[in-house]
Amino acid sequence: MYKVFIENTPLYFVKNEKGLKSDTFLIKGKPNAIVLKNILSTYRNASSKIRIAIVSDEPKKAMHKLFENYTWVEAAGGIVRDTKHDKYLFIKRNGFWDIAKGKLKKGEDPILGAQREIEEECGISNISFEDKIIETYHIYDTYGKDVIKKTFWYSFTYEGDDKLTPQIEEGITKVKWFSKTSLDKIRYNTFASIVEVMDAYSHFKQS
Structure with missing residues (x-):
């Protein structure tokens, strides 16, 4: 499992649903710019804590794909x-x-x-x-x-x-x-x- 913190709330990248809470919203399939835009909007406009998980056979690769247009800093x-x-x-x-x-x-x-x-x-x-x-990941502007x-x-x-x-x-x-x-x-x-x-x-x- 990988987590990227957005607005102080984690976005999960997982292989399967095991270990996730039942109210976690699941996204399956290849992540892209439209998916990212919708996720960011959801996190930033949520009135309470939400949980979103991207399900992929290769969670790390999915994370890198979703944020491929971001500048990566270590x-x-x-x-x-x-x-x-x-x-x-x-x-x-x-x-x-x-x-x-x-x-x-x-x-x-x-x-x-x-x-x-x-x-x-x-x-x-x-x-x-x-x-x-x-190791932790978070995004910012x-x-x-x-x-x-x-x-x-x-x-x-x-x-x-x-x-x-x-x-x-x-x-x-x-x-x-x-x-x-x-x-x-x-x-x-x-x-x-x-x-x-x-x-x-x-x-x-x-x-």
């Missing part, structure tokens, strides 16, 4: 755990809590790119790679150009005492460590894709 970031205090690093960007991440440079390894972005955006250094969490962003998410650990410094020029106004019991504060003021990453991280830690 980014990377991750959740950092302070192993000394068992706390987790989050940023506040444009009024919302978020996970540090940023666009990859051409040819840059996603793990190294995630590490670079986290350290730049948060003012810390020497974080250590732990594992891969998940920038200066009239349609973009789909694929983000690689990783887990990192940290043992230092650097003073947290937000990268103001990137719209970041706060960087903060959160205890596990206070993570609901993030969930109440963030994006659905970030909740997806947090859930995947929790599942990874429990497995």
Whole structure:
């Protein structure tokens, strides 16, 4: 299964209906520009959360086909755990809590790119790679150009005492460590894709 977040709501790409909720609207057949236009209109005008799934023998190929006229961008970031205090690093960007991440440079390894972005955006250094969490996709418009962003998410650990410094020029106004019991504060003021990453991280830690 693949998900592309549109207006903070996922569009699913699946091989079959297994695991989908009964109220999911199914689209079968080859996706095209007309299908995409109708999907976007439905998501943007919906008065409540809806579920749409495109059913295909090759979900990933169907996703790429549907968004073939979009500019594809790759980014990377991750959740950092302070192993000394068992706390987790989050940023506040444009009024919302978020996970540090940023666009990859051409040819840059996603793990190294995630590490670079986290350290730049948060003012810390020497974080250590732990594992891969998940990949997410979401679309947005920038200066009239349609973009789909694929983000690689990783887990990192940290043992230092650097003073947290937000990268103001990137719209970041706060960087903060959160205890596990206070993570609901993030969930109440963030994006659905970030909740997806947090859930995947929790599942990874429990497995």
